[in-house]
Amino acid sequence: MGVATYIKDEKDAIKEVILQSGIKVKPVYTPDDLERIGFDYKKDLGDTGEFPFTRSIHPQGFRSRNWTTRQYTGFGTPEETNERFKLMISHGQTGLNVAFDLPTQMGYDSDDEMSEGEVGRVGMAIDSLRDFEIAFKDIQLNRIGSGLTINAVASIMLAMYQSVAEGFGYNKTEISATPQNDILKEIVGRGAWIYPVEPAVRLIGDTIEYAMKELPRCNPVSVCGYHIRESGCTPAQEISYAFMIAFAYIDNVVARGYKAEDFVGRFSFNLNIFGNLWETVAKFRSARKLWAKLLRERYGVQNKKALFLRGIFGGGGSGMTKQQPENNIMRGAYYALAAALSGAQTTALCSFDEAYTIPTERAALLSLRTFQILMDEIGLRDTVDPLAGSYFMETLTKEMEEKILEEMEKVEKMGGMVEAVASGYVQGEVGRQAYEFERKLQSGEITKVGVNEYTEGVDMEVELHEYNDESAQLQIERLKELKKERDNRAVSESLKALEQAAKEKKNVMPYLVTCCKSYATVGEMANVFRDVFGEYREPSIF
Amino acid sequence: MAKRKIRVLLAKPGLDGHDRGAKVIAHAMREAGMEIIYTGLHQTVASIVNQAVQEDVDVIGLSIMSGAHIPICKKLMGMVKEQGVDNKLVVVGGVIPNKDMPVLKEIGVRGIFPGGSYFNEIVEFIEGNVPGR
Numbered sequence: 001m002g003v004a005t006y007i008k009d010e011k012d013a014i015k016e017v018i019l020q021s022g023i024k025v026k027p028v029y030t031p032d033d034l035e036r037i038g039f040d041y042k043k044d045l046g047d048t049g050e051f052p053f054t055r056s057i058h059p060q061g062f063r064s065r066n067w068t069t070r071q072y073t074g075f076g077t078p079e080e081t082n083e084r085f086k087l088m089i090s091h092g093q094t095g096l097n098v099a100f101d102l103p104t105q106m107g108y109d110s111d112d113e114m115s116e117g118e119v120g121r122v123g124m125a126i127d128s129l130r131d132f133e134i135a136f137k138d139i140q141l142n143r144i145g146s147g148l149t150i151n152a153v154a155s156i157m158l159a160m161y162q163s164v165a166e167g168f169g170y171n172k173t174e175i176s177a178t179p180q181n182d183i184l185k186e187i188v189g190r191g192a193w194i195y196p197v198e199p200a201v202r203l204i205g206d207t208i209e210y211a212m213k214e215l216p217r218c219n220p221v222s223v224c225g226y227h228i229r230e231s232g233c234t235p236a237q238e239i240s241y242a243f244m245i246a247f248a249y250i251d252n253v254v255a256r257g258y259k260a261e262d263f264v265g266r267f268s269f270n271l272n273i274f275g276n277l278w279e280t281v282a283k284f285r286s287a288r289k290l291w292a293k294l295l296r297e298r299y300g301v302q303n304k305k306a307l308f309l310r311g312i313f314g315g316g317g318s319g320m321t322k323q324q325p326e327n328n329i330m331r332g333a334y335y336a337l338a339a340a341l342s343g344a345q346t347t348a349l350c351s352f353d354e355a356y357t358i359p360t361e362r363a364a365l366l367s368l369r370t371f372q373i374l375m376d377e378i379g380l381r382d383t384v385d386p387l388a389g390s391y392f393m394e395t396l397t398k399e400m401e402e403k404i405l406e407e408m409e410k411v412e413k414m415g416g417m418v419e420a421v422a423s424g425y426v427q428g429e430v431g432r433q434a435y436e437f438e439r440k441l442q443s444g445e446i447t448k449v450g451v452n453e454y455t456e457g458v459d460m461e462v463e464l465h466e467y468n469d470e471s472a473q474l475q476i477e478r479l480k481e482l483k484k485e486r487d488n489r490a491v492s493e494s495l496k497a498l499e500q501a502a503k504e505k506k507n508v509m510p511y512l513v514t515c516c517k518s519y520a521t522v523g524e525m526a527n528v529f530r531d532v533f534g535e536y537r538e539p540s541i542f
Numbered sequence: 543m544a545k546r547k548i549r550v551l552l553a554k555p556g557l558d559g560h561d562r563g564a565k566v567i568a569h570a571m572r573e574a575g576m577e578i579i580y581t582g583l584h585q586t587v588a589s590i591v592n593q594a595v596q597e598d599v600d601v602i603g604l605s606i607m608s609g610a611h612i613p614i615c616k617k618l619m620g621m622v623k624e625q626g627v628d629n630k631l632v633v634v635g636g637v638i639p640n641k642d643m644p645v646l647k648e649i650g651v652r653g654i655f656p657g658g659s660y661f662n663e664i665v666e667f668i669e670g671n672v673p674g675r
Binding site for chain 1: 543554557558559560561562563566569570580582583584586595608609610613614637638639641654656657660661
């Protein structure tokens with residue numbers, strides 16, 4: 001995946017280029033192509049910062065605001081993570097992108113049997129508010145925004161974030177958190193699900209409703225085409241599935257009697273960059289346009305800001321290779337270039353060593369420097385949407401738009417994304433694409449440098465981020481202490497109230513905040529939901 | 543008499559949810575004529591061993607991306623011994639650094655296939671090493 005299919009003759013001349021989304025690229029584009037697609041500047045592009053926002057959501061693009069860089073960070077204990085946060089901020093990083101370990105993501109405490117061997121491994125371990133107090137110590141939560149990579153228990157973590165900020169003396173109206181909070185993509189592609197689809201989507205509705213009223217600067221959901229693309233789908237499918245997922249969440253909140261207009265402006269997207277440069281840029285340009293148009297058509301959204309497709313456009317891990325890992329530094333630079341040409345508001349890169357390990361300090365810094373070189377040295381902030389008007393780019397943008405709509409139509413026919421996921425259709429489609437790509441890679445139909453071509457020479461051993469068993473033990477000890485020291489009556493009362501709210505299908509967010517502030521653990525809160533909602537079962541697609 | 547198809551239990555142990563690799567390999571093994579039983583995500587080692595016994599498989603294939611391959615494999619090899627089914631061929635795929643390969647071999651994992659391994663390499667290894675053939 002990621003690279004186009006090239007059909008060549010015996011002299012190595014390219015006869016045909018087929019992008020992954022199924023679009024054929026011509027050798028030359030002329031004004032005739034613009035005529036063929038009926039290109040109309042006002043209708044198809046609009047001025048920068050104007051509907052349909054194909055060019056940019058801000059009139060001045062990167063001139064008025066540089067992008068936010070948010071490398072994925074977190075490991076071991078909250079202390080270790082706090083140190084790395086501060087290091088990245090001191091080097092010029094402008095937002096946080098918090099990695100949680102798998103037990104936390106799956107709603108298990110560090111001392112749970114299921115957590116064995118995983119505490120602090122792929123992110124930091126969070127058991128209670130006490131851990132958040134350590135992790136975010138001395139971080140200016142009114143200035144630095146935090147992406148929280150958490151989904152099944154995102155509601156708990158958003159409540160935890162509010163609780164830690166209030167404990168530090170910030171007002172909840174000034175903090176900015178972006179929990180990932182996209183359970184449908186977990187079911188399709190990332191696998192960190194707990195609850196059945198229906199209550200899981202309702203929990204997302206709860207966070208959106210709550211944020212609309214109480215946390216005006218938080219983005220309660222970050223819809224992730226990213227992981228579905230990582231799992232194998234095409235760029236066009238990535239956008240279409242992300243939009244269909246977003247509609248499922250919007251519908252849940254609209255059904256509560258709200259207008260999409262009042263909350264959809266806080267939605268953000270997490271989208272993927274790797275592979276063909278042109279297809280990537282066209283994907284983002286057409287996505288911005290379609291999102292604005294569809295919100296108007298489906299939900300009657302008029303407020304300009306609510307129509308913005310905002311988000312993090314990040315370099316994809318599946319473009320990176322284990323072989324010749326230093327090549328990933330170059331790949332990352334080109335993904336960052338694609339992000340800049342696409343007008344990303346926020347960006348991140350997988351570090352060059354991520355095919356082996358969670359990023360080492362050196363690798364994370366190299367990614368950050370990559371962004372800085374682009375923006376501060378080679379001129380990517382100079383002008384907005386520099387590829388606009390190119391015969392090729394405008395034609396491709398239009399063709400991508402058509403492909404995305406085609407894929408949306410298929411899901412629509414099934415009754416929407418909840419149904420398409422419940423039946424296993426999307427998972428099957430994504431799996432099929434992943435296999436096809438791998439087969440083409442292994443047969444040499446697709447070239448991957450250092451993997452199936454140009455394999456001689458420069459292999460290296462990467463330095464590994466070592467898993468520290470002592471940190472895990474420390475975390476478990478701390479949890480034991482907490483359970484002794486806290487007011488256990490307050491904890492059980494708050495959990496009981498949470499259970500009642502979940503049973504009555506009330507918005508659980510205020511109850512979660514009370515639980516967090518009483519130092520109830522993530523596992524205790526998640527188990528309340530397990531008891532009330534049950535657990536998800538995967539449909540068999542084999 | 544036609545040979546019985548090689549039966550493979552493909553398992554995702556632990557909390558890691560990245561199953562692209564497992565699903566791609568399942569597809570490739572099936573194309574190669576094997577019978578695949580996929581456990582789905584979030585399996586405990588005990589449940590994997592139980593399924594391996596119940597399904598009477600020849601091969602247990604683990605897909606692990608989180609870095610926890612050593613503790614998981616240790617536990618699994620211990621349990622297959624306890625249950626007296628250590629004749630099954632155990633193979634592992636995923637994010638496996640080179641330096642961990644000898645450790646896994648010592649634990650008793652026979653085939654190790656890090657990301658980027660070729661389908662035919664995996665299939666040939668299994669066909670050549672599956673017990674009782």
